[in-house]
Amino acid sequence: NAGVTQTPKFRILKIGQSMTLQCAQDMNHNYMYWYRQDPGMGLKLIYYSVGAGITDKGEVPNGYNVSRSTTEDFPLRLELAAPSQTSVYFCASRGTGASPLHFGNGTRLTVT
């Protein structure tokens, strides 16, 4: 059971570069999320999706974009990377009702 798969695990970007963080889940979950976690802090929601073709902003969406063309995939796009985007990024998915979040293993991103 793969669960939620995130790639890459680590990445270093230069200021102004762009990249896409990949996220895929094989549990047929409708809900998918992207969070960022700054050092010593909790999780902040960047974007989420309630199903294919539907996305919406979370608490900290600026500088990011997402798409959800399929149920399985929910990539996060960083345009014009800035040092403030240095963080650990988590993708997660969940089913309905009392279903908990299933997390990927995270991506550590450094922007220098």
Next chain:
Amino acid sequence: AQTVTQSQPEMSVQEAETVTLSCTYDTSESDYYLFWYKQPPSRQMILVIRQEAYKQQNATENRFSVNFQKAAKSFSLKISDSQLGDAAMYFCAYISREGGSQGNLIFGKGTKLSVKP
């Protein structure tokens, strides 16, 4: 808007002893779910325990149990017989049963638990 508060940034416990981590939340809804997640140094987010608000019985998972006080909006986590592997950040989380915020879990800021040998 719902909020989740963890008032203890850090806690420490002696190995084999019991520790309780606090969590309070604010909501106007009556039906919701609560979770505790553990994040060890490996960074993985691991579900520890869940509680459904309409169930009066407190959830238990082996050495982990909760004290759910719905009227007080309190959801504390008790870890019995603490082990070195319990050292981690612990996050409390809330979600409306109706998926109020579009199915988003609302997290507290976390409590860092240290276990002394």
